[in-house]
Amino acid sequence: MLSFKTERHVLANGLTVVLAPDDAVPVVAVNLWYGVGSRNERPGRTGFAHLFEHMMFQGSKHVPKNRHFELIERAGGSLNATTWFDRTNYFETLPSHQLELALWLESDRMGHFVEALTPETLANQQGVVLNERKERYENQPYGDWDERMLRMLWPPEHAYHHTVIGEIADISAATLEDVESFFRTFYVPNNAVLTLAGDLDPELALAAAERWFGPIPAGAPIPDIPGVVDPGPVVGGAPREMVEAEVPLPRVYLGARIPPASEAEFYAADLATSILGDGRASRLYRRLVREQRVARDAVSFAFPLVHGRSMMLSWITGYAGADPAELEAALVAEVEGLADVTPAEVARVQAMAETRFLSQVAQLATRADLLSMNQLLFGDAERLNSEVERMRAVTADDVRGFAERFLRPDNRAVLTYVPREIA
Amino acid sequence: MPNDSGTSTLPDRSRPPAPGSLRPFHLPEVASSRLEGGLELRVVPDRRVPLVTGVLVMATGEAGVPERAAGLAGLAGEALMGGTRHRDGAGLAEALEEQGTSFRVSTGWDASMVSFTCTAERLPDTLALLAEVVREPAFPVDEVERLRKQRMAALAQRRADPSDLADDEADLVLYPVGHPWRRSILGTEASVDALEPAQVAGWAEAAYCPGGGGLVLAGDLDLAEAEGIVARHLGDWSGAPPAPPRLPEVRLGRERPVVIRHRAGAVQTELRILHTGPPRSTEDYHELLVANAILGGSFTSRLNLNLREKHGYTYGVRSGFTFRRRSGEFTVSTAVGTEVTVDALRESMSELSDYLADGPTEEETARARDYLAGVFPLRMETAAQLASRSAELLALGLPADTHHVYRDRIRGVTRDAAHAAIRKHLDPARAPVVLVADAEAVREGIEALGIGAVEVR
Numbered sequence: 001m002l003s004f005k006t007e008r009h010v011l012a013n014g015l016t017v018v019l020a021p022d023d024a025v026p027v028v029a030v031n032l033w034y035g036v037g038s039r040n041e042r043p044g045r046t047g048f049a050h051l052f053e054h055m056m057f058q059g060s061k062h063v064p065k066n067r068h069f070e071l072i073e074r075a076g077g078s079l080n081a082t083t084w085f086d087r088t089n090y091f092e093t094l095p096s097h098q099l100e101l102a103l104w105l106e107s108d109r110m111g112h113f114v115e116a117l118t119p120e121t122l123a124n125q126q127g128v129v130l131n132e133r134k135e136r137y138e139n140q141p142y143g144d145w146d147e148r149m150l151r152m153l154w155p156p157e158h159a160y161h162h163t164v165i166g167e168i169a170d171i172s173a174a175t176l177e178d179v180e181s182f183f184r185t186f187y188v189p190n191n192a193v194l195t196l197a198g199d200l201d202p203e204l205a206l207a208a209a210e211r212w213f214g215p216i217p218a219g220a221p222i223p224d225i226p227g228v229v230d231p232g233p234v235v236g237g238a239p240r241e242m243v244e245a246e247v248p249l250p251r252v253y254l255g256a257r258i259p260p261a262s263e264a265e266f267y268a269a270d271l272a273t274s275i276l277g278d279g280r281a282s283r284l285y286r287r288l289v290r291e292q293r294v295a296r297d298a299v300s301f302a303f304p305l306v307h308g309r310s311m312m313l314s315w316i317t318g319y320a321g322a323d324p325a326e327l328e329a330a331l332v333a334e335v336e337g338l339a340d341v342t343p344a345e346v347a348r349v350q351a352m353a354e355t356r357f358l359s360q361v362a363q364l365a366t367r368a369d370l371l372s373m374n375q376l377l378f379g380d381a382e383r384l385n386s387e388v389e390r391m392r393a394v395t396a397d398d399v400r401g402f403a404e405r406f407l408r409p410d411n412r413a414v415l416t417y418v419p420r421e422i423a
Numbered sequence: 424m425p426n427d428s429g430t431s432t433l434p435d436r437s438r439p440p441a442p443g444s445l446r447p448f449h450l451p452e453v454a455s456s457r458l459e460g461g462l463e464l465r466v467v468p469d470r471r472v473p474l475v476t477g478v479l480v481m482a483t484g485e486a487g488v489p490e491r492a493a494g495l496a497g498l499a500g501e502a503l504m505g506g507t508r509h510r511d512g513a514g515l516a517e518a519l520e521e522q523g524t525s526f527r528v529s530t531g532w533d534a535s536m537v538s539f540t541c542t543a544e545r546l547p548d549t550l551a552l553l554a555e556v557v558r559e560p561a562f563p564v565d566e567v568e569r570l571r572k573q574r575m576a577a578l579a580q581r582r583a584d585p586s587d588l589a590d591d592e593a594d595l596v597l598y599p600v601g602h603p604w605r606r607s608i609l610g611t612e613a614s615v616d617a618l619e620p621a622q623v624a625g626w627a628e629a630a631y632c633p634g635g636g637g638l639v640l641a642g643d644l645d646l647a648e649a650e651g652i653v654a655r656h657l658g659d660w661s662g663a664p665p666a667p668p669r670l671p672e673v674r675l676g677r678e679r680p681v682v683i684r685h686r687a688g689a690v691q692t693e694l695r696i697l698h699t700g701p702p703r704s705t706e707d708y709h710e711l712l713v714a715n716a717i718l719g720g721s722f723t724s725r726l727n728l729n730l731r732e733k734h735g736y737t738y739g740v741r742s743g744f745t746f747r748r749r750s751g752e753f754t755v756s757t758a759v760g761t762e763v764t765v766d767a768l769r770e771s772m773s774e775l776s777d778y779l780a781d782g783p784t785e786e787e788t789a790r791a792r793d794y795l796a797g798v799f800p801l802r803m804e805t806a807a808q809l810a811s812r813s814a815e816l817l818a819l820g821l822p823a824d825t826h827h828v829y830r831d832r833i834r835g836v837t838r839d840a841a842h843a844a845i846r847k848h849l850d851p852a853r854a855p856v857v858l859v860a861d862a863e864a865v866r867e868g869i870e871a872l873g874i875g876a877v878e879v880r
Contacts, residue, residue, distance in 0.1 A: 131759065
């Protein structure tokens with residue numbers, strides 16, 4: 001079992017601070033998770049959590065626009081932020097003697113964001129985000145697949161029904177009042193976890209966190225996530241969509257609801273997707289790519305989501321001229337075939353997952369991010385240490401049971417892309 | 424402000440807090456030796472995690488393949504996983520993955536690499552398999568054929584991706600006929616279509632050998648342990664690959680080409696501004712890194728602050744030199760909304776020419792130096808990173824201590840030296856421009872910029 005020692009403190013304003021000292025290299029990772037993501041968005045305001053993340057780099061009371069980047073780069077650090085369904089994270093990795101710089105910057109935008117808000121910065125970042133949307137989704141072959149898949153997997157009244165990037169009209173419609181109220185509602189210390197990992201003295205680091213974040217007042221309790229919490233264990237039907245688009249090769253996506261990441265059975269789902277799609281010895285590669293040669297590539301993964309349910313996604317891309325119905329049948333056969341999984345297959349993906357996990361946590365930034373995740377989503381940062389054990393506890397029977405319960409025709413959304421005939 | 428946390432005085436937020444005392448960063452020492460057959464071994468001990476990452480570098484790649492066989496080196500690399508004399512491809516995958524070992528072959532222009540990560544206790548098994556893969560590949564005909572078809576499909580995918588299209592078009596504009604970099608590293612549909620399994624075996628026979636390359640192992644081991652295990656499987660491995668063909672000279676024309684690759688209805692334009700550049704061995708290497716960080720190599724670069732943070736034209740813009748073993752290039756790369764394409768190109772060109780004319784400020788130079796010297800250790804944090812950085816050195820033919828002097832060299836770059844270096848290597852007035860765009864929407868505006876004759880393809 002891993003033994004990353006952590007200390008956990010909760011400041012009077014509700015901010016949870018996780019300290020994970022490791023002085024192997026003179027580097028410190030600062031990682032801040034806010035318990036807000038696209039799941040908290042209201043109808044007509046999709047994409048807002050992500051747009052807001054961009055606004056967090058537009059300056060705060062004591063830090064003018066672009067200064068945050070300038071100062072971290074000058075300090076020899078790297079930084080970024082990402083938005084996901086269940087959370088938004090902000091992170092800096094920098095030489096350890098610059099720890100307080102990151103704390104000053106992060107606390108200034110947690111405590112003094114609104115003072116720097118202007119119509120110009122909002123308009124600017126709406127432009128940036130609309131271009132991000134074009135670059136990643138609209139101007140890409142298959143780029144709108146997740147939007148289409150989410151609509152089939154989740155009912156409109158569930159928070160995962162819409163994408164993180166959101167609708168163009170909604171991004172354009174965001175106002176300064178929206179930004180301010182979103183900040184006051186969600187960007188409060190009682191809705192955040194601050195993890196400091198690396199070359200630090202826990203006592204001094206805690207004092208520094210207290211100094212910079214302690215004076216920020218607590219916010220009100222976080223409002224409930226809009227819509228239904230649990231849409232049910234399965235899709236409850238077989239929604240399907242066929243899209244003719246400017247794609248070169250046909251591709252079939254399958255989606256299913258699976259248990260949330262907080263449940264033991266999620267690990268069975270996770271390993272099931274690895275048995276399908278992880279590595280050249282995986283079923284999809286071995287059978288569909290190597291032997292039957294119906295697919296040129298194959299992918300399968302489970303998202304660790306926590307709001308009610310999570311989801312599993314798989315896809316294969318066929319060769320030019322392939323019959324999409326045959327592609328779908330081939331993929332479905334492998335997904336349903338997981339009901340006969342063997343202990344050796346489970347052992348293979350457990351060994352691969354363990355090596356990969358050890359490689360990931362070797363990097364301070366990733367370790368800090370996983371500590372924040374375990375604290376914010378599961379209430380226990382040190383849960384990280386037992387991740388491998390939870391994964392190792394899964395048996396072939398568990399995977400078979402998962403497959404029988406969840407990989408059924410009434411829990412399957414099918415999305416097919418076929419090349420548009422060019423006249 | 425209500426505050427029940429016991430803090431009596433508020434911190435001074437008006438300026439950045441003073442840094443603490445700097446702790447020095449020491450790159451781990453690289454221990455080297457040479458095996459009997461000639462394989463160079465570089466070992467970077469790092470005992471923190473019970474894993475080892477290895478990278479086998481072989482000193483030839485796609486540039487060594489004649490144009491009619493373009494794609495052959497890459498196909499051979501993929502086909503290494505198709506099976507050995509002792510086991511088929513499925514059996515090979517099984518043998519590696521049941522031990523949790525990740526294993527991949529990659530083929531570049533100047534080098535081919537096999538990399539893996541395994542638990543330290545599995546290192547002997549993994550090295551045995553590595554040796555089997557590179558020394559006794561079987562290249563079963565049906566596997567080579569499958570991988571060739573997959574490559575054809577990959578080329579078809581590439582044609583549909585605007586960003587890939589722009590990169591491919593850029594190579595056509597920058598490199599003359601007969602230059603390997605003119606084609607995609609995957610090869611062309613015509614050349615890949617014609618590749619035969621026998622060619623793959625022939626290429627492998629000549630190319631996969633230790634001369635000019637080496638094996639890097641980083642992680643939970645030391646040189647003595649490594650030597651023992653490696654010698655068992657690769658100790659007598661010998662030979663040197665053929666020297667790559669001479670590269671034709673690349674010159675920019677007097678007139679700037681402006682090429683629009685038409686994509687009807689595209690909502691966004693992929694934009695590239697191109698230039699020739701020096702190889703990695705250039706004495707201006709560190710100066711060019713600093714100069715480029717200011718222009719377009721960091722978030723707060725001039726290009727990104729203008730196109731993204733001032734105008735909102737793009738999600739991001741980067742510029743950079745690609746330093747290869749024997750040549751190099753420079754590219755500005757971004758994707759911008761169709762409706763702002765002309766404005767974005769005008770702004771990019773004027774940033775480029777202003778920067779080349781006036782150079783960076785002292786403040787910008789200092790910031791770029793601090794940034795590059797400072798982030799360097801972050802890229803050397805784990806054994807896997809140490810292994811891949813060391814492998815890059817091997818592939819470029821650079822000494823093992825190159826990284827140890829990097830930060831001092833960067834810190835020594837002055838404003839004037841950075842300016843002189845980038846002026847020496849870039850002439851923005853001749854830099855070709857490539858756009859993958861809806862030509863009907865952007866053509867007139869681009870012609871009106873008067874930067875060069877516009878050709879629509």
